[in-house]
Amino acid sequence: MTQDVPADAPPRVDERIAAVSWWRRLLVKPELGSLIGAVAVFAFFAAQSQVFRSLSGVANWLDVASTLGIMAVAVALLMIGGHFDLSAGVMTGTTALTVGIVAVELGQNIWVAIAVAGVLALAVGFVNGWLVTRTGLPSFIITLGTFLMLQGLNLGLTKLFTGTVQVRGLADAPGYHSAELLLASTITVFGQPFRVAVLWWVLVTVVASWVLLRTRFGNWVFATGGDEVASRNVGVPARRTTIALFMTTAGAAWLVGSITAVRLTSVQANTGTGQELIYIVAAVIGGCLLTGGFGSAIGAALGALIFGMTQQGIVYLNWDADWFYFFLGAMLLLAVLTNRLVRRYAEATRR
């Protein structure tokens, strides 16, 4: 096999590797669109509202983006893996209510309550993933089922335990102060308190990005989402990967649910219902393709940032908030169209 290559010959380039210019490589990055979008949205609101660009304003819209961002990043991983989780929104309510019921109604330490909620969430995530991989049914249908079931359980069990539609009084549960410190405190930077949830958001984004881009599991996620059969043929454990992704979403919902419960000290039975679509919107704005196999965690985090900035920016400009969903929809369409073009371009580049 070894050939003698003359020392003065030009270096051999594999003809299968095409030279790709740096800006082309930049263009096919999934998060590019959302980065430009985030900068544009920030510039737009910052130019018109002094409060929006002030430290207190930044803390306010980062707060809105943070819990949404934690979920959007997890949902993005799942979407890259080729699946949806419609139960993700209501799961944040389920975990928050579990924390509340175990701590208040059953009188346990709040950390015990959080652990119980965690076990429960991971179990639901496992069942979601297991059903999807076992039956081969679209995850849309499976998780729609769990979504409805969890919604019913949230309402039914809350009423059963508390007699009303709220769990209240978490602040008096044993262990509350340490939980508050970790999940719901504020960190003062330049004299401005920021919610600790923002740090959790950054942490989740960094970890998810690292896993996705630097680990074998990350490769499996891309492979499973790109073409499940092909990936299985080359030895990717597609089932295990899918189940792990569903459990990741559930785990993120557990984190967000615990943050919500500890922060508000009271939880409504309808918490989180309807949020699952917002997570998907953030992931799509962040460059995830609905067909799987493409996307990024940082993009999803930026999608959540755009969402938070828009939601509070409209308030700071004293605009009629009734129009918020119009802007959100317009941004979604713009993002999807951009993504579509990017994908075509990326495929053309690959050829």
Add this chain to the structure above:
Amino acid sequence: MARPMRLLALALAAPLVLAACSTENSGGGTDSAAGGAATSDGDLDFAVVTHGSAGDAFWDVVQNGAEAAGEDLGVGVDYQSDGDPQRQSQLIEAAVNQDVDGIVVSMANPDALQDSITAAVDAGIPVVTINSGADRSAEFGAIGHVGQDETIAGIGAGQRLAADGAQNVLCVVHEAGNIGLEQRCAGASQGLGTDVRLLQVDINDLQSAQSTITSQLQSDDSIDAVLTLNSAVAPIAASAASDAGADVEIATFDLNGDVISAIQDGTVAFAVDQQQFEQGYLPIVMLQLYAENLNTVGGGQPVLTGPGIVDPSNVDAIADLAAEGTR
């Protein structure tokens, strides 16, 4: 490939153009922001943050009330709402950031709002709470509360039913475990002088609610009045009564178009109205009085907006007002 490329460039350029536009606007934007800060001593700006979901007819009337007060008094009123308590608290924090001169908050979930309301009070911004949460209002440092006391409203309904000659009243609870509804029925018992009978139905399934009320009326012909606690349940109760062939008086809490026409044609006897327009209007007046004269209203006690009774004697006048979105 050339065409997608051009489109791609366009799509990517669009946000940049948007940013460029906003930079152009920035001159005017900064001016108005600076102007707002400079005139904040003279002109008052109030924020109203409720838990009503967008498009809820009840809260539209509250919003109309707040905005009408803003116009009448020449003060700025910005209305925001979100049914999610965390979002509501973030909206309150946004209002604090904007350094408004007063905040009006509806307190369906006092625990969840405690932090942001006390933050507003600590920042020196007067707060008036509305609708529910009267018992926690003073504790959080609000200067007043405007709302309806459910027990007192229930007593009003019970007294009116007693005056109409009712003795065996069915009180239809449409949301299991809603403490406000239980208070209304308990108040009605108090006003009536004898216990009302509770019937549980589901507001999300009005058709089966109607069947349940029908069977209840069929099985017990001593019932002579039905009190519903939601304007959507009242017409259902009227249909149930005619299905069962029962001669009962129908009364309800809260108004809507159906209830108004039912009162006009006599199928519903009266409605207990909490006049939520006042829950929007009065707090703006209270905040202005406080800002300009340090007055408080109610002395720590809630200011009640109900019960107001709507019956054939005043329904025609109110129908016109309801069409204008103030009742």
